[in-house]
Amino acid sequence: MKKLLWIVAALLAASVAAALYGLWQYQQALAKPLALTGPQTLEVKAGTHAYRLVKSLRSDGWVEQNWPFKLLLKLEPGLGQIKAGCYAVDEGMTMKALLADMAAGKEQSFKVTLVEGERFKDWQARLAALAHLDFRLSGADSQAVAKALGLPLVEGQLMPDTYQYRCGDTDLSLLTQAKDAMSRYLEQAWPNRDPGLPLATPAQALTLASIVEKETAVPAERPLIASVFVNRLNKGMRLQTDPTVIYGLGDDFDGNLTRAHLRQATAYNTYVIKGLPPGPIAMPSRAAIDAVLHPDKADYLYFVAKGDGSHAFSKTLREHNNAVNRYQRGRG
Template identity: 50%
Template sequence: MIRVTVGVVLLALVLTSAGYYQLRQAMQAPINIEQMQLVEIPSGTGFNQLCRQWQQKQWVEQCWPLQVLAKLDPTLTDLKAGVYQLVPGTALGAFRQISQGLEHEFSFTIIEGDNLRQVLARLAQSEYVNTPLQWGDSFNSQPLDERFEGKLFPDTYHYHAHENAEQILMRAYNKMESQLAEIWQQRDESTPLQNAYEALILASIIEKETGVAGERPLIASVFVNRLNKGMRLQTDPTVIYGIGPDFDGNITRAHLRQTTPYNTYRIHGLPPTPIAMPSRKALLAAVQPAQSDYYYFVAKGDGSHQFSKQLAEHNRAVRQYQLRRANDS
């Protein structure tokens, strides 16, 4: 009797040891991928179904050890639909990632100085974005350009697969609303800007006029001085925006004579809408311009500008830098 009892105990220990070994092997079984993989899990996908698919791809060798693990931990079978970024590791870790809904985050960047056409074009090319919007579409019965031009804060936004384009744009829109409201409260009240939207319009022009961050307050001062004096802004980026997608990169005298709502060589004051997505620094420059006596500036060709107080001084600078560019070309 004692021998029988000892035999049963020894057999149980052997089986327990073997089971523990098999369990450890299952937990450590790799998912056989050499680099990260994006995997889409459709709604309703079952644990066994997905394991068989991976087995056919030779990502896992056997499914039964994983099925045993799923019996011990039923949460593994609750697979969440979505797109996941799998990395080399264990098959158990991959299933756990999917059961926990740890979806891959895609990113979309709105670049400062881009206009709405450019933003929409890049968003339409982004991965896993549903219902991409096109120029001319409407959003809640409002034309897209009226709704979003200049009103999307330049930043990187993260999204999960199959989010609608509108959801991504609204995050950028809400962030711009928040930033603009905060910055408007910091305004120099001596500026001629009547409201935050005018600040947004001016900031978009500043953004397009210079890529040198330190110049933005001076650029702003020129425009503010001109507005205060009733002078036209005479800024090329607004003319180019008014031409639209037909602009071929060469601004001509005919363009400057053309009457459009955005031709600031022909109209007084600000154009009717922003012309690009301004950065926070451009917004701050619009509401806190430098104090200066400058009314003119001309590009030097290196990204910076020469500022002038008088027209004659400005004309000399134009001849100097335009001739230099002509000779260099």
């Protein structure tokens, strides 16, 4: 009888020891960080089962065993209600913490900066390089994109800024953010413009702002550049700005602007046409729009690049020619 009791006691002790060891393993597995070589982005497709995801991550070497997490999902079934999306997985993160993020839908967000002064085709190239974006407008020309956005044209109609998106968002939704941002800004800025501007509509303001954006890389010069163009428009002078010529040439421009190009008739060549071109030539920033709607009060009619990014401004053609000789021809 004593022998039987010893056997039962030994078996019971072994069972308790095994249970305690299993509990220890379970706790160790839950506390152990995922085996990562660096921060990762994990994309979870719609309909993915939580345990199947754990098995996949074990195959990838992120966890060593499946059973602790199978048990976890039975004990805490809410962790199994994972949501589709992209999730940030940082070094030191545990599998339980990752499951909690996925069950709560704490998706990772991504950023893209759409730069002022660039053309829409440049923005398209930026968007095409983004990861985790659903491309609905891939290969679409600007007219098709404008139609999708409900705009008459797309150039100049979208606000340069940094935008956030999540896994599965579309390029159309991202561009819609930029369209809405521009619309909101114009609604606020246009009614507060300076009186007497030679601009009849917000669309004309965007066109002139795009020219100002392309003409200077010095932020402080924008209002002064804008004043030159406003003065020329008020006097009936042609704008004579090189960026409009380049835009009108399109893909034919090889980087070398010639005198023949300045004489070439296009709808955008402001050496040939009077007034503003038919639309923007780039994406203008808030600062460029503000400069056009509130230009400096100056009498300048000309400016020339000084070679350091800034410009020399002149009131008369004689002063301008002297500045050209000095800064462009090295005769000053």
